[in-house]
Amino acid sequence: MQHLRLSAPLTVLASREQIEMLRASDGLHLLDGMTLIEVEPHEEIRAEHLAGAGILVVQVDPAIAGSMRRIERVRSLRPELPQIVALESADLGLVRTLLKEGVADVVALPLTSVEMLEAAINVLEARAPQGQRATETAPLVVVTRALGGSGATTLVTHLAAEFAGRAKVCIVDLDVQFGRVAEVLGLQPRRNLGDVLDAGVRIDAALMHSVAAQHPSGISVIAAPADILPLESVDADQLHTALKIARQEYDYVFVDVPSNLTNWSLSVLAEADSIIMVVEQTIASLRQAKRRLDLFQTVGIHGRAVSVVVNRMERRLFGSISLRDAEEALGRKVLQGLHADGQNIAVAQDQGMLVRQVRGKNAYAADVGKLAKELTQLLDQGSAG
Numbered sequence: 001m002q003h004l005r006l007s008a009p010l011t012v013l014a015s016r017e018q019i020e021m022l023r024a025s026d027g028l029h030l031l032d033g034m035t036l037i038e039v040e041p042h043e044e045i046r047a048e049h050l051a052g053a054g055i056l057v058v059q060v061d062p063a064i065a066g067s068m069r070r071i072e073r074v075r076s077l078r079p080e081l082p083q084i085v086a087l088e089s090a091d092l093g094l095v096r097t098l099l100k101e102g103v104a105d106v107v108a109l110p111l112t113s114v115e116m117l118e119a120a121i122n123v124l125e126a127r128a129p130q131g132q133r134a135t136e137t138a139p140l141v142v143v144t145r146a147l148g149g150s151g152a153t154t155l156v157t158h159l160a161a162e163f164a165g166r167a168k169v170c171i172v173d174l175d176v177q178f179g180r181v182a183e184v185l186g187l188q189p190r191r192n193l194g195d196v197l198d199a200g201v202r203i204d205a206a207l208m209h210s211v212a213a214q215h216p217s218g219i220s221v222i223a224a225p226a227d228i229l230p231l232e233s234v235d236a237d238q239l240h241t242a243l244k245i246a247r248q249e250y251d252y253v254f255v256d257v258p259s260n261l262t263n264w265s266l267s268v269l270a271e272a273d274s275i276i277m278v279v280e281q282t283i284a285s286l287r288q289a290k291r292r293l294d295l296f297q298t299v300g301i302h303g304r305a306v307s308v309v310v311n312r313m314e315r316r317l318f319g320s321i322s323l324r325d326a327e328e329a330l331g332r333k334v335l336q337g338l339h340a341d342g343q344n345i346a347v348a349q350d351q352g353m354l355v356r357q358v359r360g361k362n363a364y365a366a367d368v369g370k371l372a373k374e375l376t377q378l379l380d381q382g383s384a385g
Contacts, residue, residue: 010120011035011053013045014086014111018059022111034116041067050078055120057084059109062094062300071103082123086111092236092263093270097300100271137247139379141254142272145279146289148259151311152278153180154345155338157219158365159276160254161354162372164218167251172222172243174268175258176234179224182213186352187221189213194225196242197235208245217354220250236264243268261292266299274378275306279330281314281321286329293330303332307378309371313337336371339363 012022016038023036037049041061050056056074061067074083082104087094095106104123107115143159145152156171163169173179173193182189191211199207212220222242246253255272257265269275275296279289289308297303308330314320323334341355341364348358356365 009035009052009054010057010116011037011050011055012057012111012116013037013039013049014057014059015040018086018109018111022113022116025112025114045070045073045077047077050074050081053078053081055082055084055104055123057086057107057111057116057119059086059111062087068300071098071101075102084119084123091299093267094300096267097270097302101302137244138251138253139273140243140247140268140271141252141274141276141375141379142257142269143254143276143278144257144269144292145259146277146285146292147280148178150278150280150285151338152276153184153256154349155276155278155309155311155368156254156256157181157185158354158368159372159375160219160252161217162369163252163254163376168220168249169218169252169254170212170220170222170246170250171254171256172246173224173256174234174239174265175224175256176229176231177224177258178228179256179258181256182221182223184349184352185215185217185219185221187213187215187223189221189223192223192225194227194229196222197225197238200238203238203241203245205245205249208242208249222246231258231260231262234262234264236267239264240267240271243271261295266301269296270299270301272305274375275301276335276375277306277308278311279308279326280312281310281323281326283321286321286326290330293332306332307335307375308332310334310337312340312342313367314340335374336367338367338371 012034019036019038039045039049041059041064058070058074060070071083071085074081084105084107085098085103086107086109088109098106105119107119143152143156160169160171171181173181195211196203212222214220243253255268257268277289279285293306296306310323310326323337327334341362344359344362345355345364348355355362
C-alpha cells in the first residue's frame, strides 16, 4: 500500500515511551509527513510544538496536575487546530466531556499508526463541508440533589413548566428506583422509561413520542419504570441514544437523576448543558453537596455547568444557615433560593397540579420563575460560547 498524505499535516505530542511504541507499530509507513515530538505529560506545550500542524494528537494524563490544561493551552495558541486527545483508561463520562468541550476525538494509549490514521481521517471527514446542516440538539438540563428528599422532583416539574409555556419540553425521569415525576403531575402513563431501555435497536423518535405522557401544562414526561430496577441494570449506551433522540425532538430536555451516583448517571451529568444542584440550609445537605461537587470536578464535570439552588429557604435571624454561609461552604454562588411552601405544594401534588394552580400568588412559583430566567441566560451564554 502506498503512503497516504493527509490534507492536513498530522503532529503527535507524546512521551518518549509512547513515541517509541508508535514508531515500532505496524503501518507507520502509511502516514507520510507525520511529525512526532517528544513532550512528557507534565511538560508545557509551546507554540513551536504546533508549528505546521493541521491536526494535533496530544497525550494527557488526568492523574498529573496541569496535564489536562494542555487542551486549553493548545486552544489558546491555535483555536482552529483540531485536537485528538490520547489518554489511558478513559471512562465514558470523561470521553463525553472532552468531546463536548470541543475535542475532535479521543484515542486510547498506547498509540498505533492505524489508530492515528483512522482518527485523523474521521476528523477531516467531520470538518468537510456538508450538504446538509447537522441536526441541532436541545439543551439538556439535569436536576440533582445533595440528599434525597431535597425537593428536586418538585423543582424539575415546576422549572420545566416555566419553559413549556414557550417551547416543547420533555422531562426524563431517570430515578429508576424511586422516580415520582409522573406521580406528582397526576399522570398514569401506560409506557415508561423501561420500554425505552428495553427497545434496543428499535428505539427511535416515534417510540419516544409514544412513551411520553402529556401534562396539561405542556410538559411531555418519560416516566420512571413502574417496577424498581437495579441501578446497574441501566444500559448507558441505550440511555445515551434515548437522550439524543429526545434532544432532537424537543426544545428543552430536563432530567431528574437518582440520589445514588452511578457511572451512567455521571455520564448524563457530564453531557448536560446545565446542572442544577438542589441543597438545603442544613449542615448535612451542604456537606453532601460539597462532596458531590468535588467528585464532579474529579471526573471532569466542569464547575461552570453546575448551579446551586437552595430549596425551602428560611430567613430567620437566628439558628439558620444563611445563603452566604451556603456559598462559603460550597465555594460557589447560589443561583437562586426557593421559599418553603410545603403545604401548598403538597395540596397541588395530591391533585397532579402545579403550585401556581392551587395558589396564584405564590412565593415558590415566583422564585422558580426567576430561576427559569437565570437558567435561560446561562443556556444562551453557553450556546453563544
